[in-house]
Amino acid sequence: MLLVDKHRPRKLEALHYHQGLSSRLKALANSGDFPHLLVYGPSGAGKKTRIVATLKELYGPGVEKIKIDSRVFMTTTNRKIEFNIVASVYHIEITPSDVGNHDRVIIQSLLKEIGQTQQVDIAAKQKFKVVVINEADHLTRDAQAALRRTMEKYSPNLRLILIANSTANIIAPIKSRTLLIRVAAPTIDEMVGVLKHVAELERFEFSDKLARRVAEESGRNLRRALLMFEALYAQNEVVKDNTPIPPPDYETLIGQIADELLADHSPARILLVRAKFYDLLTHCIPATVILKLLTFRLVAKIDDVLKAEVIKWAAFYEHRIHLGSKVIFHLEAFVAKFLRILESYLMGMEF
Amino acid sequence: MASFFDLAGRRAVAAAAQNSAVPSTKAKDPNRPVPWVEKYRPKNLNDVSAQDHTISVLKRTLQSSNLPHMLFYGPPGTGKTSTVLALAKELYGPELMKSRVLELNASDERGISIVREKVKNFARITVSTASSTQSSNYPCPPYKIIILDEADSMTQDAQSALRRTMETYSKITRFCLICNYVTRIIDPLASRCSKFRFKPLDEENAKLRLEEIAKMENVEYEDGVIDALIKVSEGDLRKAITYLQSAARLHNPIIRPKPKKITVKSIQEIAGVIPDQTIDKLLEACELEKGKSAYSEISRLVQDIVADGWSAGQVVFQLYNKLVFNDEVTAEQKNDIVLIFSEVDKRLVDGSDEHLQILDLALRISEVLAKG
Numbered sequence: 001m002l003l004v005d006k007h008r009p010r011k012l013e014a015l016h017y018h019q020g021l022s023s024r025l026k027a028l029a030n031s032g033d034f035p036h037l038l039v040y041g042p043s044g045a046g047k048k049t050r051i052v053a054t055l056k057e058l059y060g061p062g063v064e065k066i067k068i069d070s071r072v073f074m075t076t077t078n079r080k081i082e083f084n085i086v087a088s089v090y091h092i093e094i095t096p097s098d099v100g101n102h103d104r105v106i107i108q109s110l111l112k113e114i115g116q117t118q119q120v121d122i123a124a125k126q127k128f129k130v131v132v133i134n135e136a137d138h139l140t141r142d143a144q145a146a147l148r149r150t151m152e153k154y155s156p157n158l159r160l161i162l163i164a165n166s167t168a169n170i171i172a173p174i175k176s177r178t179l180l181i182r183v184a185a186p187t188i189d190e191m192v193g194v195l196k197h198v199a200e201l202e203r204f205e206f207s208d209k210l211a212r213r214v215a216e217e218s219g220r221n222l223r224r225a226l227l228m229f230e231a232l233y234a235q236n237e238v239v240k241d242n243t244p245i246p247p248p249d250y251e252t253l254i255g256q257i258a259d260e261l262l263a264d265h266s267p268a269r270i271l272l273v274r275a276k277f278y279d280l281l282t283h284c285i286p287a288t289v290i291l292k293l294l295t296f297r298l299v300a301k302i303d304d305v306l307k308a309e310v311i312k313w314a315a316f317y318e319h320r321i322h323l324g325s326k327v328i329f330h331l332e333a334f335v336a337k338f339l340r341i342l343e344s345y346l347m348g349m350e351f
Numbered sequence: 352m353a354s355f356f357d358l359a360g361r362r363a364v365a366a367a368a369q370n371s372a373v374p375s376t377k378a379k380d381p382n383r384p385v386p387w388v389e390k391y392r393p394k395n396l397n398d399v400s401a402q403d404h405t406i407s408v409l410k411r412t413l414q415s416s417n418l419p420h421m422l423f424y425g426p427p428g429t430g431k432t433s434t435v436l437a438l439a440k441e442l443y444g445p446e447l448m449k450s451r452v453l454e455l456n457a458s459d460e461r462g463i464s465i466v467r468e469k470v471k472n473f474a475r476i477t478v479s480t481a482s483s484t485q486s487s488n489y490p491c492p493p494y495k496i497i498i499l500d501e502a503d504s505m506t507q508d509a510q511s512a513l514r515r516t517m518e519t520y521s522k523i524t525r526f527c528l529i530c531n532y533v534t535r536i537i538d539p540l541a542s543r544c545s546k547f548r549f550k551p552l553d554e555e556n557a558k559l560r561l562e563e564i565a566k567m568e569n570v571e572y573e574d575g576v577i578d579a580l581i582k583v584s585e586g587d588l589r590k591a592i593t594y595l596q597s598a599a600r601l602h603n604p605i606i607r608p609k610p611k612k613i614t615v616k617s618i619q620e621i622a623g624v625i626p627d628q629t630i631d632k633l634l635e636a637c638e639l640e641k642g643k644s645a646y647s648e649i650s651r652l653v654q655d656i657v658a659d660g661w662s663a664g665q666v667v668f669q670l671y672n673k674l675v676f677n678d679e680v681t682a683e684q685k686n687d688i689v690l691i692f693s694e695v696d697k698r699l700v701d702g703s704d705e706h707l708q709i710l711d712l713a714l715r716i717s718e719v720l721a722k723g
Contacts, residue, residue, distance in 0.1 A: 308718055
């Protein structure tokens with residue numbers, strides 16, 4: 001079992017940071033009048049951990065017994081779609097964005113079905129059931145519109161918890177019907193505390209300095225920090241303060257791409273890095289992640305005057321990735337643009 | 352049907368209904384938690400806040416008991432659905448409403464096939480006669496009402512299928528379309544309806560309503576909380592009420608014996624408003640003097656904003672408000688800045704990465720500010 005899962009807090013009291021938030025969630029869960037929630041924050045901040053703990057506070061240990069169901073839904077055009085549901089007696093968890101454009105069908109049929117029946121277990125602490133919707137920011141507009149009245153109409157039997165990375169793609173009517181809960185990423189100090197706690201439980205020797213370095217390298221993402229920490233101890237027998245932290249493979253590769261681009265600004269380089277881009281893409285690294293990491297690697301090593309310009313084009317091509325169909329075009333276009341800007345600047349031309 | 356034309360008698364009944372409306376705003380079962388939005392939904396036309404023009408027109412049509420097809424449009428939370436539900440209730444009374452009113456919204460399947468079958472079938476049914484007790488208390492005009500809520504999310508085809516249906520059965524059925532954007536309703540449909548625009552609530556009315564609800568729910572609050580609520584909700588009363596309820600829940604948990612007052616800060620936290628300090632710091636970093644690079648400072652601040660989970664849309668909105676109303680920025684600079692905002696907003700809606708976009712926005716603003 002990974003350390004991340006092994007030491008995941010199961011109760012609201014056991015959470016290490018955002019004490020104010022934990023006590024508010026606890027108060028909500030005990031008030032008997034639980035609202036619809038929209039939980040948002042960057043990844044690795046602990047959104048899911050907090051929700052699972054809140055569910056436990058709501059219903060007791062029964063929510064931890066989960067099973068996976070596979071259901072078949074019919075679309076309006078009579079196409080069958082398979083959909084996986086994680087469910088306990090009290091709650092279900094769905095990821096409607098799995099089925100792409102057909103998510104509206106799932107929302108309409110599944111939520112209504114759940115909303116029309118009461119809690120089966122009479123001994124249950126709450127009369128309503130909870131539906132957790134993952135990746136709510138990837139729901140289509142139609143699916144979100146379908147949620148609007150459902151949330152009001154079936155509110156006696158049904159509470160929704162939406163999880164999203166950002167609220168930008170969530171339509172205003174949904175936002176006005178939910179209680180927004182922001183889970184910020186932990187600060188470096190908070191992360192050091194958690195890392196030290198885990199190290200103590202695992203009986204690792206772990207200095208403050210190293211903890212701080214791991215926390216800073218992870219970019220305030222606790223999940224990543226714990227994985228790095230585990231990798232550090234798995235790969236080295238003796239861990240010292242200055243032991244290099246092994247970065248993920250894809251980051252090493254992107255670092256290589258950046259170095260190659262900076263070493264030689266010729267069109268031949270574009271051809272060279274193309275193979276590496278394909279390598280990354282076939283390993284399912286999202287194009288946005290590639291472009292972002294590459295940009296920050298490049299920006300760190302170029303002249304200050306150029307930075308704003310490079311960011312501008314990175315933002316431009318990142319937008320194109322979302323609109324276009326083939327991501328490789330836009331990655332290469334960005335590389336070509338970058339080389340052009342850099343070369344023009346070095347030759348003293350306008351860019 | 353004798354009393355149908357007896358205006359004076361009907362007015363007396365309506366007045367009596369109004370007097371009894373005050374206790375009826377309370378939920379039937381006080382223990383069952385109901386969202387306040389539902390609990391305080393206006394029960395008759397007089398209760399609807401701040402839409403005087405629309406309400407007076409509707410009341411007059413109510414007296415002549417002839418209703419045109421209607422199209423309600425306006426921003427969310429201004430009382431469109433509430434108005435039509437209240438209207439239906441005043442026309443038919445709670446009993447008859449079930450058989451005379453069909454309500455369809457975006458959570459129901461509303462493709463072309465539904466319009467052809469369900470809507471058409473309902474429109475076709477002859478009107479049931481009202482019993483004498485019902486018709487003595489309510490006007491009960493001889494037609495049914497079909498409410499199509501959130502009509503702007505209906506497809507064009509489905510809307511076209513409605514056209515003829517609306518005319519053919521106009522003797523026994525009235526349609527009421529409700530939408531946010533009137534432009535998404537096809538012209539042939541819009542021209543068949545009389546349009547009612549619902550304007551965003553003005554501060555005074557919203558304040559009155561919020562204070563009323565807070566009083567009925569025994570919510571205690573600091574000075575300025577209501578103003579903060581109105582500010583963050585931008586004329587959307589439903590949003591303001593939901594925020595008020597959320598704040599009340601957070602501050603008045605049952606387990607704690609003494610309820611605490613709601614603070615302005617908690618309202619802002621619930622609404623996801625970014626503290627002014629954070630935005631000011633970012634703007635300060637953008638305004639660094641010439642010759643110096645703003646990159647390192649801006650990138651650090653942006654990274655913190657993203658890690659703290661603030662939504663990019665909110666950052667864009669608050670930065671925009673700060674810059675556009677800042678007199679130190681020249682008109683020319685504002686021109687350039689507004690263009691950047693428009694572009695970034697579009698990109699965010701398309702699902703671009705928030706970190707890169709905010710960084711780009713801040714850097715480009717600083718470039719424009721440095722030029723002046």
